[in-house]
Amino acid sequence: MPIWTKVLGIGFALLALNASLSFHNIWPTLWVHLRPELSVEAAAILLFVAIRSAWFGAMSMPTRYLIATALLFLVLGRYVDVTAPALYGRPINFYWDVQHIPRVAAMILKDDHAWLVIISMLALTLVAVCLFMGLSYVLAVLSRAVQRPQTRLCLGSLAASVLTLYAIGMASREVATERWFSIPVSWMYVRQLSFAHAALVGHPSDGRFAPGQSLNSDFARLKGRDAYLIFLESYGEIVFNEATIAQALVPAFKALSESAEKDGWHAVTASYESPTFGGASWLSHATLMTGAWIAEQDKYQLLLTTDRRSLVQHFQDAGYRAVALMPGLKMAWPEGAFYNYDKIWNATALKYRGPTFGWWRIPDQYSLARFYNAEGANNDRQPLFVFFTTITSHMPFIPTPPYQIDWSRLLSSTPYDEDMLSSALDVSLDWDDLRT
Incomplete structure (x- = not known):
């Protein structure tokens, strides 16, 4: 095989590995696109593959499949992490959001749309399998490449340099190299696990929230209303404090006040932060x-x-x-x-x-x-x-x-x-x- 073909293959594998963990959402859709960003996890995986090759030699198929499985979880996590805010306006929270799945499935089944659940599951399975095979192939290309000492040194040095740039950017206020990177998806998993632990095992809520307000009223003044x-x-509050908006609302407020007073009502205004x-x-x-x-x-x-x-x-x-x-x-x-x-x-x-x-x-x-x-x-x-x-x-x-x-x-x-x-x-x- 010509040397340039091998170089192209390695280059493609590196780009694919990095792209799989640095893509972004096309707001507000299910689709994604690429940006010129680096992935910390991709560099860490490349460095791991290089070091493992130096210590243990060629990567066996079970080991490659195990790493591909871990990488698949990172890719899926990345997709969920960048897509949820675009679709729902907030970050994903596995503790709460996973609870929606059985309810949604039950609702669909109740409407005699079991076929939709089956097709969705088959489609998701097919996508996961294709992703797994693609990631496994990328790892196979890189695993073969690092068997050659010179290539291993080059790829290992590249990965170490990328990680160093990220570490310098995170540790320094003057150097902003961390902006070259996408946000690591592993942090999302850490947050999810931390939240789940706090929710299931317990958390110091007294330290996180101010003491509850003492409310001894029996609401008697409401007289059962x-x-x-x-x-x-x-x-x-901007409708009162912003002059241009407040002025435009004067006729509406006046009409509302007159209508309320006509029926024996009155209004008072207060505000809270x-x-x-x-x-x-x-x-x-x-x-x-x-x-x-x-x-x-x-x-x-x-x-x-x-x-x-x-x-x-x-x-x-x-x-x-x-x-x-x-x-x-x-x-x-x-x-x-x-x-x-x-x-x-x-x-x-x-x-x-x-x-x-x-x-x-x-x-x-x-x-x-x-x-x-x-x-x-x-x-x-x-x-x-x-x-x-x-x-x-x-x-x-x-x-x-x-x-x-x-x-x-x-x-x-x-x-x-x-x-x-x-x-x-x-x-x-x-x-x-x-x-x-």
């Missing part, structure tokens, strides 16, 4: 509900493994039925067990039959109408504590469902007149001037 905690996504801005509102929800400052996703997920009390338990202790009205919740939510709601009204439970309004689909007015018809209108019941996260006002803000004066019509399959619906769907948004 229902209590609604409504998060108007995506709005905050949120741990988030511009996203991750569930962290703000958890902060308000528990009294713990939850500003990071990892801390939030750890909180959900504890038995810390929230407003839900306090209202339940006072004889309230606690429910969550979450029309934006489209998937199983095992983490919700932390809050211990008596019922979660998610997108499926709401059974919306009307026209779709963008990604969020369900108008908030319908959610309130459906919930009130099912629970609120019943006079022979416990008082309600309702946690409601709105979606009509959520980013991307359009299309905005029209207001339906006849609330009972919202529960039908034709909640809006055709002209009213067309006008709402035709509205566009000027992203350069959000005041509109």
Whole structure:
């Protein structure tokens, strides 16, 4: 075999090994693409292969398959790590997310779509087998190459140099060579194992979270009335403090105030500091509900493994039925067990039959109408504590469902007149001037 052919083969194997652990997601899809980055794990594997060859000689097939299996787990971990944020807006958490799998499978089987589960499993198996064989071939090429002392020295030195560059960049504030590298996927596995250990074995929660708020009230001043905690996504104190936005909202606030006062209501305004801005509102929800400052996703997920009390338990202790009205919740939510709601009204439970309004689909007015018809209108019941996260006002803000004066019509399959619906769907948004 010509020398240039061998060099090309080794070069291809090195590029394939590095690419398998440094690819990135094409947001927001299932596909990936390559960037000019180096992989720490790829360099470590290459150095291991070179050192092993020097000490023990040629690599046996069982050993190669064992290393290929470990490499396959790294590749799959890399794919999950870069894809989850693009699809779900947050990092993967095996402890919580794996719990979705049997629920999703059961839902599909219940709908007589067993063939979909079978095809998916076969496709995943085929992909895994192809990846394994490809990685095994790459290792075979490199294993043969390092049998030659000169080649082994070159490849080993290359791997050691790459690892040194990464170590220097991580240890130095002046040298930024670590930016040449993709984030090691092994760190993701370390985080996952650390979190699982903390969740299953126990963790020093007292040190991670501030002591719970002392809430001795029996809510007697509510006199048995229902209590609604409504998060108007995506709005905050900026609607009052940002002059241009506040000015644009003056007519709406005035109309709301006059309407409320006409029916004997009044409004007061207060504010509290949120741990988030511009996203991750569930962290703000958890902060308000528990009294713990939850500003990071990892801390939030750890909180959900504890038995810390929230407003839900306090209202339940006072004889309230606690429910969550979450029309934006489209998937199983095992983490919700932390809050211990008596019922979660998610997108499926709401059974919306009307026209779709963008990604969020369900108008908030319908959610309130459906919930009130099912629970609120019943006079022979416990008082309600309702946690409601709105979606009509959520980013991307359009299309905005029209207001339906006849609330009972919202529960039908034709909640809006055709002209009213067309006008709402035709509205566009000027992203350069959000005041509109």
